[in-house]
Amino acid sequence: MGELHIWTQVTNACYQLKHLKVRYRSFYTNKGPVHPNRGYSRLQHMWVVERMMDIAAHKLGFDPVEFRLKNYVQPDQYPYTTVNGCVYDSGDLPLSLRKALGLIDYEDARRLQEQTRGTGKRIGIGIGSTLESGTNNFAQARLVNEHIPFAGNTEGGLVRLGADGSVYAITGGVAFRQGHETTVAQVVADLLGVGYDDVIVHRGGDTALSAQTGFSGSYASQFAVTGIGAIVNAAKQLVGEIQLVAASVLGATPDEIVLEGGLAKVRGDDERALPLDAVAGIVHFAPGTLPPEVAEEVGMVGRAVYRAPFELPDLQRKYGNLTLTYASQIHACVLQIDEETGEVRILRYGMVDDCGTPINLMVIEGQVHGVTVHGISGALFEHFGYDEAGQLTAANFYDYHAATAYDLRSLSYDSVVSPSPFTPVGAKGMGEGGGAPLHAICAAVQDAVGDSGLVLDSFNPPERILSLLRGRDNDKVKVER
Incomplete structure (x- = not known):
């Protein structure tokens, strides 16, 4: 049915x-x-x-x-x-x-x-x-049996900046030759201002990677929406943390920090910049140099869930x-x-x-x-x-x-x-x-x-x-x- x-x-x-x-x-x-x-x-x-x-x-x-x-x-x-x-x-x-x-x-x-x-x-x-x-x-399952407890759709994603400045992206989707790794790396690289080859992608299937939701997977032509949606949300979280750290070090506000060419720099002032590996090094090895409110806020990990905007059918x-x-x-x-x-x-x-x-x-x-x-x-x-x-x-x-x-x-x-x-x-x-x-x-x-x-x-x-x-x-x- x-x-x-x-x-x-x-x-x-x-x-x-x-x-x-x-x-x-x-x-x-x-x-x-x-x-x-x-x-x-x-x-x-x-x-x-x-x-x-x-x-x-x-x-x-x-x-x-x-x-x-x-x-x-x-x-x-x-x-x-x-x-x-x-x-x-x-x-x-x-x-x-x-x-x-x-x-x-x-x-x-x-x-x-x-x-x-x-x-x-x-x-x-x-x-x-x-x-x-x-x-x-x-929720379409409820059209067959109204008591089935399914509704909507979600996918998870995780993007983190390693201690050496390496960028890791983990998606809940499991690719079978659709090129998910390529598109994930491309989207993350654009958002973090790094090179495509600098992004290391892990696909779903391992719950220990913390990127799964109950609906994770590759089906229903959804990865470009749910998978990329979750990765975009996770990458934006990480961008926010990088901006917070860089701003505190460079004497700027977070919204003045832009990520380009592997650097976190003050908009319009190329001399005030930090390489992303320096940002990661500060968070991982010198958190005591950061203001307490910043040090407590950041971990260089963005994990997010994309939720498709659905309602229950009649x-x-x-x-x-x-x-x-x-x-x-x-x-x-x-x-x-x-x-x-x-x-x-x-x-x-x-x-x-x-x-x-x-x-x-x-x-x-x-x-x-x-x-x-x-x-x-x-x-x-x-x-x-x-x-x-x-x-x-x-x-x-x-x-x-x-x-x-x-x-x-x-x-x-x-x-x-x-x-x-x-x-x-x-x-x-x-x-x-x-x-x-x-x-x-x-x-x-x-x-x-x-x-x-x-x-x-x-x-x-x-x-x-x-x-x-x-x-x-x-x-x-x-x-x-």
Whole structure:
């Protein structure tokens, strides 16, 4: 039942839906367990809504681009409250779509599509839109059981200045290749005025490091909000202590002390300055030289907790904000289908993300590439099918083929920056954009197939594409004006 309320974080998907009713059925099965491992983005629900929009556009004779531009949540509507009370914080989906289309040269792709008609090589153009809800409000658990004692979200962080002037940063989040150490070091270095390489980062998992809270961890695309929020708060505490010590030694007030180039110095007077290792040395080895009120105040350790600004949802109406941020990814692709074999070849692929204020551009682009490859792989190569006898048909990595660099062409990337008004540095969580490529591929297949068949499955290998060309599922969906 947990997934039932998790997808409600993105009930509207990217669109201005005013009325929505969903019915669930749960099934027990003896099939092998599966679980999303990368780029999740609530893709079951998001894919269905994208398919609905795309099918409606095709059936009603609209250009899928114009259909989306009219129905996306518009930039001037943010913060946008969805039908179930979630609040989309910021974004510019039309701009993201235009940039994605620019990456694939949309007008030229349409010309190419016309030029290849009747050649046996069909060209399809597809769009995939997805939201990445980040930083859960754990009060959502109460929608399932009102007595569960969860609510809100927190993360801890610790930043300290060692006796030798070394800077240590400890986060409660546990990274698994998302580059948390890089972004933590970058943020701490900026706040303390030291070099990036001068910051030693320890990630979570060890309660002895005193950086954990009950909600610590890396999930729900939240680290850029909760993890960095806690680190920012902790670093600011340490900055305050450094300013207090330096001010007492240099004969200034704390607000006159600035931290730059590894020094604590009086603003506008470079001659009155202390290296940070000197500040640490005084606190650790000569506290008796400090005024008592200062010596009792400082320890060169900042520990803080970031608390996400959530309220409890209305349990009677099942209404309320269930997550804090909404990053987005809009993808566009051009592919070619061989009418004889059903083989798909990707010709052009563009990805545009909006994760608010970027912290590290290389990390962000790497995350976007990662989820894109997983999404494309899920659309064309990876499957977990069973035959009529219940035997798994992809029991090895020959049949279950995860995409590699040999299967893909170069991916073009761009970004949009829509700072979140709800987070410490305007950043949103990201890295869960796998729903965008999953649908971009499906939409491009549909565009290539045209009215011959209807794409109602997210996995479309050559044999399914051949059946689509023969009219598969064409009568299963009715669209009325």
